Amino acid sequence: MSQILLISGPPGCGKTAWILKHFQAHLGPCGYLRLPGFADEGLQHAEDGGLDQAFLCDQCPELMDLADQDVSLASHATNLLACLEIPQFHHPAESGLAGIDRRLIPQLAALQLMPQCHLHFGRDNELPQQDTLEFSALEHHSLPLNGAVWDPDSLSSFWFELVNGAYGDIFRAKAHVNLPDGRGFLFNWIVSQEGSQFLPLLELESPHGRPTRLSRLVVQGKQLQLNQIQNTINDCLLSDAALELQQGPLRQQQQLPTPSP
Amino acid sequence: MAIAVLSCLHANLAAVEAVLADIDQLGLDTIICLGDLVGYGPQPNEVVELVRERGIPSCQGCWDEDIIEGLDACDCSYPSQLAERRGQLAHHWTASQLKAENRDFLAGLPFSLRRGRLLFVHGSPNSQHEYLLPDMNAFTALERVDSAEADTLLCGHTHRPYVRRLNHGSIRVRVQKPAGAATSSSNLASSEHQLDLPLRRLINAGSVGEPRHGSTKATYITVDEDHDAVEIREVSYDVERTCQAILNAGLPPIFSWRLRHGFEYAERADDAAHVCER
Amino acid sequence: MAMWALLSGLRGNLKAYEAVLRDLRRERVSTLFILGDLVGPDPSCHALLERLRNPRRGELQPQCVVGWWDEQLLAEWGYRGRSRADGLRAAQGEAAVESLLNAVDQADMAWLANLPFGFRELDCALLHGSSADVSDSLSSDSSPLLLLDRLTRMDVNRLFTGRSGEQFCVELSGGLDSNLQHLAGVEEHHQSVPARKVIGVGCVNPGPTAGPSTYCLYNPGSDQVFFQQVVAQRGFA
Numbered sequence: 001m002s003q004i005l006l007i008s009g010p011p012g013c014g015k016t017a018w019i020l021k022h023f024q025a026h027l028g029p030c031g032y033l034r035l036p037g038f039a040d041e042g043l044q045h046a047e048d049g050g051l052d053q054a055f056l057c058d059q060c061p062e063l064m065d066l067a068d069q070d071v072s073l074a075s076h077a078t079n080l081l082a083c084l085e086i087p088q089f090h091h092p093a094e095s096g097l098a099g100i101d102r103r104l105i106p107q108l109a110a111l112q113l114m115p116q117c118h119l120h121f122g123r124d125n126e127l128p129q130q131d132t133l134e135f136s137a138l139e140h141h142s143l144p145l146n147g148a149v150w151d152p153d154s155l156s157s158f159w160f161e162l163v164n165g166a167y168g169d170i171f172r173a174k175a176h177v178n179l180p181d182g183r184g185f186l187f188n189w190i191v192s193q194e195g196s197q198f199l200p201l202l203e204l205e206s207p208h209g210r211p212t213r214l215s216r217l218v219v220q221g222k223q224l225q226l227n228q229i230q231n232t233i234n235d236c237l238l239s240d241a242a243l244e245l246q247q248g249p250l251r252q253q254q255q256l257p258t259p260s261p
Numbered sequence: 262m263a264i265a266v267l268s269c270l271h272a273n274l275a276a277v278e279a280v281l282a283d284i285d286q287l288g289l290d291t292i293i294c295l296g297d298l299v300g301y302g303p304q305p306n307e308v309v310e311l312v313r314e315r316g317i318p319s320c321q322g323c324w325d326e327d328i329i330e331g332l333d334a335c336d337c338s339y340p341s342q343l344a345e346r347r348g349q350l351a352h353h354w355t356a357s358q359l360k361a362e363n364r365d366f367l368a369g370l371p372f373s374l375r376r377g378r379l380l381f382v383h384g385s386p387n388s389q390h391e392y393l394l395p396d397m398n399a400f401t402a403l404e405r406v407d408s409a410e411a412d413t414l415l416c417g418h419t420h421r422p423y424v425r426r427l428n429h430g431s432i433r434v435r436v437q438k439p440a441g442a443a444t445s446s447s448n449l450a451s452s453e454h455q456l457d458l459p460l461r462r463l464i465n466a467g468s469v470g471e472p473r474h475g476s477t478k479a480t481y482i483t484v485d486e487d488h489d490a491v492e493i494r495e496v497s498y499d500v501e502r503t504c505q506a507i508l509n510a511g512l513p514p515i516f517s518w519r520l521r522h523g524f525e526y527a528e529r530a531d532d533a534a535h536v537c538e539r
Numbered sequence: 540m541a542m543w544a545l546l547s548g549l550r551g552n553l554k555a556y557e558a559v560l561r562d563l564r565r566e567r568v569s570t571l572f573i574l575g576d577l578v579g580p581d582p583s584c585h586a587l588l589e590r591l592r593n594p595r596r597g598e599l600q601p602q603c604v605v606g607w608w609d610e611q612l613l614a615e616w617g618y619r620g621r622s623r624a625d626g627l628r629a630a631q632g633e634a635a636v637e638s639l640l641n642a643v644d645q646a647d648m649a650w651l652a653n654l655p656f657g658f659r660e661l662d663c664a665l666l667h668g669s670s671a672d673v674s675d676s677l678s679s680d681s682s683p684l685l686l687l688d689r690l691t692r693m694d695v696n697r698l699f700t701g702r703s704g705e706q707f708c709v710e711l712s713g714g715l716d717s718n719l720q721h722l723a724g725v726e727e728h729h730q731s732v733p734a735r736k737v738i739g740v741g742c743v744n745p746g747p748t749a750g751p752s753t754y755c756l757y758n759p760g761s762d763q764v765f766f767q768q769v770v771a772q773r774g775f776a
Contacts, residue, residue: 153342161518164522225514228513235346396719402717403684404688424719426717432683432684432711432712436708436710437710439768
């Protein structure tokens with residue numbers, strides 16, 4: 001018997017964190033699908049760029065990708081917990097399953113992922129009562145950072161400036177970042193919450209050049225100065241030579257072989 | 262008679278004007294400047310010219326030195342790559358703007374000034390780059406004052422104003438050396454004595470042009486030796502005027518944002534005792 | 540617990556080093572630290588440097604740090620930016636600089652250039668001069684405040700130094716009251732110093748007329764220092 005949940009809510013309300021908590025508490029297999037949301041809400045959804053899925057996969061290495069039709073259409077494993085996540089600003093018109101946006105139904109039916117339960121942040125008491133912000137008329141930007149490695153102290157300065165409004169009126173910032181020692185972090189911040197989350201990814205890469213995992217910065221806000229954000233990021237990222245300068249001694253400590261040129 | 266001591270003007274004309282007006286209003290004739298007239302801020306020529314016009318004796322700060330000698334700040338002064346890139350950008354901009362006569366004036370500034378038992382330096386008696394922070398080890402603070410053969414050491418560089426009075430202390434010293442042609446620890450000459458430590462004062466003047474003490478106000482200090490009184494003064498100034506000048510000068514907008522919020526342009530290493538291997 | 544042997548001031552003299560190694564056979568020594576001055580002006584240094592890099596069977600692999608003479612050589616060859624061997628030039632003249640350059644093979648320079656400034660082991664700093672500078676000459680006559688500063692800079696309780704060539708151990712303890720006035724008010728502070736030590740390890744090759752060859756043993760388990768003197772091998776310089 002599998003259980004399929006649809007979780008909706010505005011950006012930053014804690015959908016992914018709630019889903020992770022339930023995956024970690026669930027004893028059987030877990031599956032995840034992030035749906036893109038509908039643009040006609042008059043609001044822009046942040047292009048997640050795969051950040052939430054990458055983070056959940058890191059934390060739950062056995063997680064099934066339900067976007068893969070071979071997985072979603074296969075007969076579901078016993079005791080599967082499937083969570084479908086969708087960003088949605090407006091409260092559903094009706095309660096329970098009847099509140100699911102009708103345009104989703106054909107897609108869910110085709111994937112054979114019809115939810116048995118729909119929970120919306122701000123409507124359903126089963127979910128934490130987060131301060132669900134009015135994200136009206138926000139711009140969003142998604143900056144790819146694949147292969148980029150940050151100078152850790154520079155990253156700390158940049159994030160401080162970013163979330164304190166140095167580059168425009170920021171509402172939400174989320175990033176997967178790489179450090180020279182092979183660690184990756186999820187940086188997560190929303191204007192209504194106190195402080196940032198800095199969550200270490202479980203998967204470690206060896207200090208051997210540039211990492212291959214997904215890396216990206218997603219920001220939402222008003223009058224964001226993207227050029228300045230990009231300029232500062234450029235000043236924070238390590239060149240090949242600077243990266244090797246930091247990784248060489250780490251490899252020696254760990255007695256890893258030096259890469260051949 | 263009291264004197265006014267200011268430091269770290271950092272090419273912020275509005276702040277320097279406001280502090281000088283405050284000093285004038287107190288009726289103080291003697292002003293001493295502890296350097297860093299330029300760097301990061303948008304009005305290097307205007308600030309140097311104002312200090313020259315007023316005939317304010319100044320020590321040379323690390324920024325003044327670097328503008329003359331070429332970028333010499335050791336890498337370990339910067340806590341991050343970002344801070345270093347911003348520091349270098351500000352350095353090159355300042356160097357390109359500074360008039361020859363103002364550069365010559367900075368080049369001629371002394372490392373330290375002495376007035377009786379008061380010694381004035383930018384960073385520490387060891388180096389223009391060394392930070393003497395308010396919470397530094399008391400013995401280290403005393404060593405810096407005492408080795409400079411002063412009763413009171415006045416410094417800047419940290420951008421945080423304070424007065425540290427080093428009052429009562431002693432060190433028990435036990436010396437062991439080999440006695441004669443000793444070849445083992447059993448034959449040692451040993452002596453022991455107690456050193457009573459002198460009373461000394463370490464005063465930091467804070468920063469006029471780039472405050473970093475949790476407020477955007479300019480800070481400086483007044484010292485009245487006759488009455489053994491030191492006052493840390495905070496002065497409001499037109500921060501927006503300087504922020505606009507930063508943007509007009511084409512300096513990075515982030516400098517304007519940081520100044521407006523009371524953050525230093527580029528953070529520095531908070532370690533007075535860091536070992537520089539250069 | 541096995542001991543550390545600490546020596547300094549070899550200044551290119553392989554025979555002096557071999558004499559110490561013979562001496563060490565009588566002791567339970569686990570680690571050998573050489574606190575700088577591997578090269579010097581008089582002999583050809585190559586044989587000693589080769590031995591330090593490649594010890595014979597049964598010999599300890601020494602862990603070396605850069606010394607004042609090494610630093611002068613590196614500076615003169617341009618390894619230290621714009622600095623040159625100004626300290627040596629001022630103290631002993633141009634001829635001494637020439638002798639130093641002639642004493643060391645170019646092939647040894649890269650190895651010398653990679654020597655560390657110092658080591659930190661347990662709560663001990665192992666350096667040639669001090670945490671402030673390789674030329675810092677700490678001795679039993681140094682100001683106690685200065686010695687405390689050098690310990691504080693490395694955040695250690697023991698500092699071993701070789702620059703002065705003297706064998707000594709200065710133990711320091713005490714306290715200091717201070718008050719701090721800032722914009723938010725006044726705070727009272729008391730700083731105390733637990734027993735901290737600065738130890739001079741002596742000099743293996745002080746020159747034919749400058750006294751015996753000396754070094755130091757240290758037991759990190761018991762915190763005992765043993766001042767050693769190589770008696771049998773005089774006049775090898």
